[in-house]
Amino acid sequence: MLKKIFKHNETYLFFVLVVFSIVITIINPSFLTFENFFDLIKSSAGMTILTMGVLIVLLSGGIDVSFTAIAIAGQYISANVLIASGIDNLYLAFLISCSSGIALGAINALLISIFELPTLITTLGTLNVFHGALLAFVGTKAINTAQLPNCFKLFGHKDLYTLMRADGTNYGLSVYVLPLIGVIILTWFILRFTMLGRGIYAIGGNKEAAKRAGINIVGIQFFIYCYVGFLAGIMGVMHISLIRYGNPMYIVGDELSVIAAVVLGGARITGGSGSILGTLLGVAMITILQKNLVLIGLSSYWHQFFIGLIIIAGVSTTYYRNKLISKRSIALISG
């Protein structure tokens, strides 16, 4: 039993995370407070939602770098439509953002599945096309807080559950946990209990074998890239509500750190292997690192350096372990 637990990548990640948290807490006890945790959850909710999409793409053996452009497109279009029409409704914002996300995802899927283009190159291209088209046809003007419809501000401000600080002011758990948990459960359910999820793993493991086994590869790829677009749409609305400011230049450029979180969580870049738990731990790791270096007294100049270091340390241990295991098994076979 114990041996089985230690075989998992997640176990190592979890221990590193615990050690890391203990170190931060010793240096600065304000790390281990509800307030800090609520804050971490709220600020990382959008990124976590994106990682669920990236995880599914990686599982299928592909890679998607265009989701940031899809997210900003969804955000900017929905906010602009709401301002122009005067309708102050959050559900409409989500509807517009998610459907434009799905539409853009479908373009990716079309190029990847019908024309069989490599996923990295396709999405690199569409990243620039989507973002360029957004800037050229929709606009480049930033949306400031005064223009922003109230529904966004309320959504970003709303707490599900409030606690009181010692001085009598309130803080709380943001309503952001609802879409967050919803997306995690939905993704988990798809991967765990549906034929679709099995198909995603199968394509990532061996595309040819999956095809022979009668799996509808084109259909599944359409689902995958549309799902990424859908999640990016959700994230876009959450992002603008959080910072109460919309700029079409935001989000784009963060795609590699989102992918980094997923691969840190143990997802294989070659497909077929990875888990939701690992991904969540990877996100937790990067978020805690990003937000709490300041708590231990390091200036923000060190962020980039430490994130790079953690990624290298994380992937090195995983892959070095694999290398040793495969060496050992070769030695066993050749006797």
Next chain:
Amino acid sequence: MFGKHSKNIALFLIMAFIIALMSFFLPDKFLTVVNFQSMASQIPEFGLLAIAMMIALITGGIDLSVVSITSLTGVVSALILKQFTNTQIGGASIFFTITMAILAAIVLSMFCGFINGFLIANVGVPPILATLGTQGLFLGIAIIITHGHGISTFPEKFLFIGSGKISIIPMPLIIFIVCTLLVALILKKTSLGISMYMVGSNPIAARFSGINNDGILIRTYIITGLLAGVSSIIMISRVNSIRPGYGYAYLLQAILVGSIF
């Protein structure tokens, strides 16, 4: 239709089409010596990064850290240039400073490449992940050194590399052509180059035919780093300043260009 060169011919036709289009619509602006000179001094820094990326792609890898290597080496050689010109003496010492700065950039960029190669070949990390990590690492070191600020105004003579001309040909273009020819020579005429193609197309077959895969990969990433370092020298000399994160937009374009070939 044209055998193995069909891809190159297609690309050439597309380029000819774009040039024709440009000259047709903007004849008095596009077809001028000044415009071609300005393009020729901008292409090299990006072109070197794309070639660096191509080398990594040939071995079946990728190098996401090239732009971060440019930032780090650019910052270090900028500091050397600043340090020595502040205690101004003149004459021979300027050339000494410039040589030092260029040497530092070259050695450092090769060392950065070695770290990438070590992680990929000896630790066994997939290239995309190893260089994703070192991308943050190298850029992070550059940010720590300068606290995110820029460094600018270098000695007059150093600027010749980025904005000087020999008759009408801009200096960056000459450096670019020399580097491209050297890379072509390595790829086509040396055993290193041929081994790189073999490792890229089938690593297991390469190993069984007696190629030292690890050594080839390490050398590949050292060359990649070196090209990024050369690109950084041209870049800081052309714009006469450096800030960590300069040229980040080149990264994805370099992958795109590198993978078209």
